[in-house]
Amino acid sequence: MARAAARVAALSRWAEVRDRTAATAKARQGLLDRFAREVDPRGELEPAERARRAETARRKFYARLTLARMQAQRARSGRAPIFPKFAAVSAAGSDSDAVSGSSSETASSAEGLSHAAQPTAA
Numbered sequence: 429m430a431r432a433a434a435r436v437a438a439l440s441r442w443a444e445v446r447d448r449t450a451a452t453a454k455a456r457q458g459l460l461d462r463f464a465r466e467v468d469p470r471g472e473l474e475p476a477e478r479a480r481r482a483e484t485a486r487r488k489f490y491a492r493l494t495l496a497r498m499q500a501q502r503a504r505s506g507r508a509p510i511f512p513k514f515a516a517v518s519a520a521g522s523d524s525d526a527v528s529g530s531s532s533e534t535a536s537s538a539e540g541l542s543h544a545a546q547p548t549a550a
Contacts, residue, residue: 460486
């Protein structure tokens, strides 16, 4: 019931907004700033390079979410993972750990994925 109420509230809000781009500008900028801090925590890069890397980090973040969603769908359907090597890759995981397999998180696929990406008991 709470989910339905939240959906109604969200739809009501967006029905009243004239310019969705302007309404979400602050949130989008905050997310880009987060990725900029992630790729250049000490602020040493040139602004153009920081922006390029932040955009790549953003794309990586969403690609990982997509991979986790696909893995979860396959797990729920009882099929094998698409890329078993990356079964433990989470949206917040490190590339170097996922590729090398050196992280203790990559050793346990159940711990590496969010609850949404894990198979549910029937």
